[in-house]
Amino acid sequence: MAQAQMADVQDVRVDRPAARLSLAHVLVAFLAFGIAAIAGLLQGLVRGGVITLPKWLNYYEVLTAHGVYMGLVFTTFFIIGFLFSGVARTTGGSLPPAGLRLGWTGWWMMVVGLVMATVTVLTNNASVLYTFYAPMKASPYFYIGTGLLVVGSWVGGFGIFASYRAWKRKNPGKLSPLFTFMAVCTMVLWQIATIGVALEVVLQLIPWSFGWVPTINVLLSRMLLWYFGHPLVYFWLLPVYAMWYVNIPRIIGGKIFSDSLARLSFLLFIFLSTPVGFHHQLMDPGISPEWKFFHVLLTMAVVVPSLMTAFSMFAVFESAGRAKGATGLFGWFKKLPWNDVRFFAPVAGMIAFIPGGTGGIINASYQMNEVVHNTIWVTGHFHLTVGTAVAMTFFGIAYWLVPHLTGRQLTPAVNRLGLVQAVIWATGMLLMSGSMHILGLLGSPRRTAYTTYMNDPTALSWMPLQGVMALGGSLLFISAMLMVGIVLYLAFFAPKGFEEYPIGELDDTAETTPRFMERWSVILSLAVFLIVIAYAYPVIDVIQNAPPGSPPLRTW
Amino acid sequence: MHLHRYEKIWLTVGILTLAAFVIVAGINAFAMGAMPPSDRQMIDPTKVDQTPPFNQPGLKKIGPNEYDATMTAFVFGFAPATIEVPVGSTVHFRVTSKDVVHGFQIVGTNVNMMVVPGLVNTASHTFTKPGNYLILCNEYCGAGHQLMAAHVVVK
Numbered sequence: 049m050a051q052a053q054m055a056d057v058q059d060v061r062v063d064r065p066a067a068r069l070s071l072a073h074v075l076v077a078f079l080a081f082g083i084a085a086i087a088g089l090l091q092g093l094v095r096g097g098v099i100t101l102p103k104w105l106n107y108y109e110v111l112t113a114h115g116v117y118m119g120l121v122f123t124t125f126f127i128i129g130f131l132f133s134g135v136a137r138t139t140g141g142s143l144p145p146a147g148l149r150l151g152w153t154g155w156w157m158m159v160v161g162l163v164m165a166t167v168t169v170l171t172n173n174a175s176v177l178y179t180f181y182a183p184m185k186a187s188p189y190f191y192i193g194t195g196l197l198v199v200g201s202w203v204g205g206f207g208i209f210a211s212y213r214a215w216k217r218k219n220p221g222k223l224s225p226l227f228t229f230m231a232v233c234t235m236v237l238w239q240i241a242t243i244g245v246a247l248e249v250v251l252q253l254i255p256w257s258f259g260w261v262p263t264i265n266v267l268l269s270r271m272l273l274w275y276f277g278h279p280l281v282y283f284w285l286l287p288v289y290a291m292w293y294v295n296i297p298r299i300i301g302g303k304i305f306s307d308s309l310a311r312l313s314f315l316l317f318i319f320l321s322t323p324v325g326f327h328h329q330l331m332d333p334g335i336s337p338e339w340k341f342f343h344v345l346l347t348m349a350v351v352v353p354s355l356m357t358a359f360s361m362f363a364v365f366e367s368a369g370r371a372k373g374a375t376g377l378f379g380w381f382k383k384l385p386w387n388d389v390r391f392f393a394p395v396a397g398m399i400a401f402i403p404g405g406t407g408g409i410i411n412a413s414y415q416m417n418e419v420v421h422n423t424i425w426v427t428g429h430f431h432l433t434v435g436t437a438v439a440m441t442f443f444g445i446a447y448w449l450v451p452h453l454t455g456r457q458l459t460p461a462v463n464r465l466g467l468v469q470a471v472i473w474a475t476g477m478l479l480m481s482g483s484m485h486i487l488g489l490l491g492s493p494r495r496t497a498y499t500t501y502m503n504d505p506t507a508l509s510w511m512p513l514q515g516v517m518a519l520g521g522s523l524l525f526i527s528a529m530l531m532v533g534i535v536l537y538l539a540f541f542a543p544k545g546f547e548e549y550p551i552g553e554l555d556d557t558a559e560t561t562p563r564f565m566e567r568w569s570v571i572l573s574l575a576v577f578l579i580v581i582a583y584a585y586p587v588i589d590v591i592q593n594a595p596p597g598s599p600p601l602r603t604w
Numbered sequence: 605m606h607l608h609r610y611e612k613i614w615l616t617v618g619i620l621t622l623a624a625f626v627i628v629a630g631i632n633a634f635a636m637g638a639m640p641p642s643d644r645q646m647i648d649p650t651k652v653d654q655t656p657p658f659n660q661p662g663l664k665k666i667g668p669n670e671y672d673a674t675m676t677a678f679v680f681g682f683a684p685a686t687i688e689v690p691v692g693s694t695v696h697f698r699v700t701s702k703d704v705v706h707g708f709q710i711v712g713t714n715v716n717m718m719v720v721p722g723l724v725n726t727a728s729h730t731f732t733k734p735g736n737y738l739i740l741c742n743e744y745c746g747a748g749h750q751l752m753a754a755h756v757v758v759k
Contacts (some may be wrong), residue, residue: 106747177744181705183649183721184746266705266722309607330640332718333725337639344629348622355618359611409622414629415638418714422707422742491711493742499750506711506738559606595722596648601703603679603746 058298058548066136066143067453069151071539073129073204074450076159077122077442078535084117085528092480092521094498096514107497108175108604115178116169119280119434120197121162126442127287128154128204131231133449134290135208137549138225139215147211154204161196164189175604177495179277180253182269185600188257195249198242205235223561226307227551230290233314236568238283240322240575244275256600263597267334268590274325275583282321282350284434286314288441289357291394295445296361297552299390302368304552305360308561313353313360315565318575320350323582327412331421334595339586340414346582347412354405361398367555389447389466390458390550396474397440404432407485422495425488428481436477440470443531448547450538457545462534469534472527480520483513641717641727643698649721652676652702663687663695675699677706677719680748682739688757694730695756707742710756718743731758 062070087110093099094107101107132151136143143151167189168174174190212224212232224232248269256264293310297303304310326343329335369380385391407429410416420426447466451458458466488494492510501507564570607615632638652658657674661683664672673695676683682699689695699708699719706719710729717725731737741752 108744108747108749111744175747181743184704266720270720309611329718331716331725333641333643333645333720333723335642336644337633337642340640340642341630341633345626348626351622352615352619355615356611359614363608363611409625413625415632415640415714416629418640418716421716422709422718491709491738491740493707493709493740495744495749496742497750501738501740501751501753504738504753504755505736595646595720596650598649598704598721603704 058551059546060137060141060549061546062133062136062453062549063142065148066132066141069143069148069155070129070133070136071450071453072152072155073125073132074446074453075535075539076155076162077126077129078446078532080117080121080125080162081528082532084114084122085525085532087111087114087117088528089521089525092518092525095496096518096521097498097511098515098518100498106172106175106604108177108495109169109172111495112175112177113169116165116194119178120194123284123434123438124197124201125158127234127283128201128208130287130442130445130449131208131234131290132204132211133453133549134227134294134551135211135231138227138551139211143207143211144214147207147214150203150207150210154200154202154207157200157203158197159200161193161198161200164193164196166193168193172604179273181273182253182256182264182266183598183601184603185257188254191249191253191257195246195254198246198249202239202242205239208232208235223307223563224566226304226310226554227290227294229311229566230286230294230314233318234283234286234290236572237279237286237318237321240318240579241276241279241283244272244325248272248276259600263599265590265594266598267332267595268587270329270332271325271335271583271587271590274328275322276325277328278325278347279321281430281434282317284438286317288394288397288438289313291441291445292357292361292398294552295550296391296394297364297368298550299388300365300368300385302364302371302552303555305363305367305555306559307554308559308565309356309360311561311565313356315571316353316356317350318571319578320346320353322575323578324350324412325583326586327417330414330417334590335586343582344412344414346578348409351405351409387463387467389463389470390444392467393444393447393470393473394441396470397437397444400432400436400440400474400477404429404437407432420488422493423488424484424492424494427494428484428488431477431481431484435481436474440473443470443473446531446535447538448550450535451542451545451547452549454539454542455544455546456538456542457547458538459542462538462542465530465534469527469530472523472530476520476523476525476527478520480517480524483516483520487513487517641725643724643726645724646722647700647724649701649703652700657698658700663689666696669693671695673697675708675754676702677708677741677752678702679704679746680741680752682708682741682752682754685754686757687755688759689731691734691758692730692732693758694728696726696728698724698726700724704745705743706745706752707740709740709742711738711740713737716742731756734758 174186369383374380
């Protein structure tokens with residue numbers, strides 16, 4: 049069997065150099081997560097009318113910090129750290145020298161970028177939120193910092209590609225390990241996606257913010273940002289799917305349902321996640337309704353690989369339960385390890401992804417977007433997807449990844465504490481995201497400080513639910529602080545030992561995977577082809593028939 | 605590649621459902637005219653005050669029960685700040701920005717659009733119920749974003 053290297057290797061350990069690289073990423077991720085959680089608590093309490101911020105602290109500075117640290121720093125660092133560990137784990141335990149070198153170069157670039165962005169955000173010189181819409185102008189060093197963060201992540205991605213190539217060279221003709229393939233797919237998607245934001249930052253924002261050019265083409269900057277903005281969410285999601293496909297089967301004592309279908313769903317994400325950005329701009333002027341509709345069509349297509357994933361997950365759960373002797377239609381449900389935080393946290397996230405994904409389909413549904421666009425419904429939506437499905441899976445990963453990397457153990461006590469942490473997070477999110485969804489339908493806007501709009505009766509009627517939001521946010525903060533504490537404990541204080549890095553094995557009945565799935569020239573050509581169809585004409589049009597430019601403004 | 609029979613059923617149902625969504629949205633848009641706001645008219649954002657019709661923002665009656673509302677968005681308000689129309693009026697909102705990106709949302713209606721400097725955006729609504737409708741900016745635009753509002757009074 050081609051996956052022979054995956055069998056009998058549950059005691060393979062990520063070696064010291066690879067573990068150090070992975071851990072360096074994961075620790076920065078949770079540091080950023082902790083800071084972002086403090087910002088999140090402040091926002092929730094302000095919006096709920098519980099506290100007012102002191103004069104020297106701008107609400108939107110706090111909001112920028114929350115978005116940048118959660119959305120860009122926590123996710124990117126965690127993902128790259130996790131992928132490096134999994135690549136090492138599934139290719140024999142170590143990374144090749146090129147992989148390590150590129151990995152550390154990328155890490156340092158990202159850290160320098162992070163420091164630059166932090167200084168500009170915390171001095172209130174970049175209160176432009178993490179979408180940094182022009183013509184609001186942040187300090188040029190904010191753009192350079194975020195640019196370095198992106199370029200550093202590219203270098204990290206090159207490290208993952210180098211490790212994949214080294215394995216391929218050592219194992220000619222063999223199918224790559226599933227996790228490594230998924231890591232490569234994730235970073236390929238990321239490279240394609242970030243080209244948009246890199247072009248925006250380098251060609252538009254940096255020259256304009258330094259004053260080298262007087263005005264900026266705002267519509268073009270928005271197109272480039274959203275070319276990146278939607279695949280960004282799939283960059284968050286793919287490592288989560290990798291965990292669900294590859295790690296969860298081992299944790300629940302089951303088998304991977306199908307290697308080829310798992311790979312196919314990842315390839316579909318590479319093809320379909322980028323040419324869909326206009327569904328974030330459905331309410332924008334300057335883009336014709338026909339092009340918007342075309343992007344909506346492709347957006348619906350990108351739901352298909354998620355449907356495939358959902359099927360695989362329940363198939364794995366059911367067959368694992370039945371293999372343990374479950375009977376009846378739902379007997380397998382009780383056989384699942386609900387008291388194992390490595391399973392419970394990701395599955396809680398999975399459940400949240402059902403309403404999360406449904407909400408996403410609503411948001412992308414063309415006219416229906418008018419009801420929810422830029423209301424706090426959208427904030428509620430992505431707190432279910434990235435804030436619950438993705439974040440809780442990352443928590444679930446951290447519970448075994450961190451001790452595995454540091455040669456320590458997830459003790460039963462920490463497992464119990466982890467269950468408490470996960471339950472608090474899920475409860476907080478249910479309260480916060482639930483009230484955000486309702487408030488959004490009532491018309492309450494996102495990204496807005498506490499306001500009654502001069503005692504407008506409609507706005508006043510929103511207040512009770514904004515209070516519930518604040519309560520949910522407070523629970524989330526408690527859970528976040530627990531999580532940071534647990535990560536530090538697992539990294540530096542937990543008892544020494546061996547914590548398994550769970551990698552699922554393939555079901556014996558599964559078929560062999562077709563080889564076209566690793567023909568990267570074909571895969572990339574098809575991805576580029578779809579992007580050209582979806583974007584070439586609108587982008588050329590908005591450059592040639594550019595709206596009059598906008599000078600830079602600082603409005604905070 | 606082999607698909608499990610149940611997976612075939614699951615994916616078929618899923619894909620047909622998605623196709624139905626797209627078809628409904630398409631018929632709604634292209635046969636019934638429910639398009640999202642997508643105006644392509646341009647304007648120099650630094651010269652809004654000198655460019656007609658935005659040099660004189662306000663309400664203009666263009667027919668029985670039909671009005672043009674020409675409005676500007678700026679940090680941190682809309683001009684005019686209040687519009688009054690009788691019940692049953694159809695109002696065509698035409699909005700542009702004098703500075704940064706703003707949002708234009710009338711709470712309790714489907715009017716919701718981005719106001720991007722350099723471009724004009726338009727949306728129409730028929731107010732069938734009396735009331736004091738809140739217009740708010742739903743895109744972060746600066747330190748006073750939470751104060752940016754206006755009203756449509758329908759009598």
